[in-house]
Amino acid sequence: MSAQPTVIQPRIVEVRQNILKRNDELAHDLRQRFQAAGVFVVSLVSSPGSGKTAFLEKTLTLLKQRQYRPAALVGDLATDNDAARLARSQAPVKQITTGTLCHLEAAMIDKALEDWKLEELDFLFIENVGNLVCPSSYDLGENLRLVLLSVTEGEDKPLKYPTIFNSSDVAVVTKLDLAEAVEFDWNAAHANIQAVRPGMPVLGVSAKTGQGMDAWLASLASHRR
Amino acid sequence: MSAQPTVIQPRIVEVRQNILKRNDELAHDLRQRFQAAGVFVVSLVSSPGSGKTAFLEKTLTLLKQRQYRPAALVGDLATDNDAARLARSQAPVKQITTGTLCHLEAAMIDKALEDWKLEELDFLFIENVGNLVCPSSYDLGENLRLVLLSVTEGEDKPLKYPTIFNSSDVAVVTKLDLAEAVEFDWNAAHANIQAVRPGMPVLGVSAKTGQGMDAWLASLASHRR
Numbered sequence: 001m002s003a004q005p006t007v008i009q010p011r012i013v014e015v016r017q018n019i020l021k022r023n024d025e026l027a028h029d030l031r032q033r034f035q036a037a038g039v040f041v042v043s044l045v046s047s048p049g050s051g052k053t054a055f056l057e058k059t060l061t062l063l064k065q066r067q068y069r070p071a072a073l074v075g076d077l078a079t080d081n082d083a084a085r086l087a088r089s090q091a092p093v094k095q096i097t098t099g100t101l102c103h104l105e106a107a108m109i110d111k112a113l114e115d116w117k118l119e120e121l122d123f124l125f126i127e128n129v130g131n132l133v134c135p136s137s138y139d140l141g142e143n144l145r146l147v148l149l150s151v152t153e154g155e156d157k158p159l160k161y162p163t164i165f166n167s168s169d170v171a172v173v174t175k176l177d178l179a180e181a182v183e184f185d186w187n188a189a190h191a192n193i194q195a196v197r198p199g200m201p202v203l204g205v206s207a208k209t210g211q212g213m214d215a216w217l218a219s220l221a222s223h224r225r
Numbered sequence: 226m227s228a229q230p231t232v233i234q235p236r237i238v239e240v241r242q243n244i245l246k247r248n249d250e251l252a253h254d255l256r257q258r259f260q261a262a263g264v265f266v267v268s269l270v271s272s273p274g275s276g277k278t279a280f281l282e283k284t285l286t287l288l289k290q291r292q293y294r295p296a297a298l299v300g301d302l303a304t305d306n307d308a309a310r311l312a313r314s315q316a317p318v319k320q321i322t323t324g325t326l327c328h329l330e331a332a333m334i335d336k337a338l339e340d341w342k343l344e345e346l347d348f349l350f351i352e353n354v355g356n357l358v359c360p361s362s363y364d365l366g367e368n369l370r371l372v373l374l375s376v377t378e379g380e381d382k383p384l385k386y387p388t389i390f391n392s393s394d395v396a397v398v399t400k401l402d403l404a405e406a407v408e409f410d411w412n413a414a415h416a417n418i419q420a421v422r423p424g425m426p427v428l429g430v431s432a433k434t435g436q437g438m439d440a441w442l443a444s445l446a447s448h449r450r
Binding site for chain 2: 100152163182
């Protein structure tokens with residue numbers, strides 16, 4: 001039932017390693033700048049359509065209501081639809097369009113922040129391009145990486161995309177309002193997440209109904225402390 | 226609202242072009258072998274969790290019932306869960322695990338087919354790794370490429386991932402049984418698909434209820450002729 005893939009060319013591996021090394025150095029600098037400015041940085045990764053933008057819009061809105069100063073960078077191959085959606089929260093938002101690249105890199109974050117004063121922010125959210133593979137190797141200087149998984153995607157995604165779950169800090173199960181309609185098996189999903197990354201915290205939310213958002217914000221506040 | 230991405234290194238572009246050129250040559254050979262053997266080859270691309278495997282299992286089962294001889298290759302980074310699911314259709318199925326690669330390549334198809342007699346097949350389905358970016362540039366020798374989009378992912382996916390929609394021949398909107406629960410806007414999704422690839426045929430299906438499957442099989446038969 002199994003066939004081996006072709007081997008990646010040594011030369012492309014070498015080039016990729018150089019790119020990753022430069023990215024890591026820049027991410028390290030970013031992390032120091034974020035800490036000095038007192039801004040807590042959270043990145044979000046998931047499949048396309050897992051509900052990152054809806055979750056983030058709700059998060060920004062609630063944080064604003066609670067007198068925090070959040071902002072967001074959002075990555076996509078094309079369009080600035082997501083930035084337009086997030087801007088409804090009244091938080092500062094900037095779109096990064098990557099063209100054909102399937103992930104954000106630290107250099108893009110650095111450039112996007114050029115004209116922002118980090119000291120005026122409490123939270124910075126970075127929504128990565130929707131992809132369960134490419135973003136996993138790129139450190140963006142974040143303090144916390146969330147991997148989102150919607151109930152409609154199937155419980156076995158963590159087993160199929162182990163690297164992205166392994167490189168994340170918290171798993172967020174989204175679209176809980178649809179859980180019944182798709183017969184989502186929470187215990188199976190939870191077990192699969194734990195199989196890939198033992199001890200990983202798992203939150204459940206619905207941006208539509210607000211379910212689970214208070215627990216998420218409490219968790220966010222405790223991570224920041 | 227927009228920041229420019231970093232420029233990809235010229236050297237990595239060159240290496241990538243060489244890989245793509247070799248892939249195209251091998252895909253060309255595969256396509257000739259498929260034609261000589263009389264097998265019609267359909268590849269499937271989509272986000273993770275769009276329902277490729279459920280759609281394919283239903284398709285294989287219905288084709289078997291109608292006395293066709295279908296088979297499937299299925300790609301994933303890890304696990305052979307999908308092959309196990311598809312094998313329930315009684316069609317020959319083989320899993321290709323790609324490790325960290327986010328797409329299938331022609332060489333993997335070539336290797337996976339080594340011990341299969343193509344003359345004994347009417348249809349070969351190739352389910353790519355769940356990803357809306359990486360698979361678009363890799364020709365697998367298929368006759369028809371389907372891009373799947375589930376109603377839960379949002380209507381704007383074609384605008385955000387134009388290349389994969391542009392490189393596909395038919396769009397299939399999946400999980401129609403959930404359309405009402407997520408307030409899916411068919412006209413908006415259709416318009417976005419047409420904006421990216423004018424004239425693209427769009428089918429709607431639910432593998433769960435069977436809705437739209439007859440029209441899909443009729444379309445498949447007409448493509449084969």
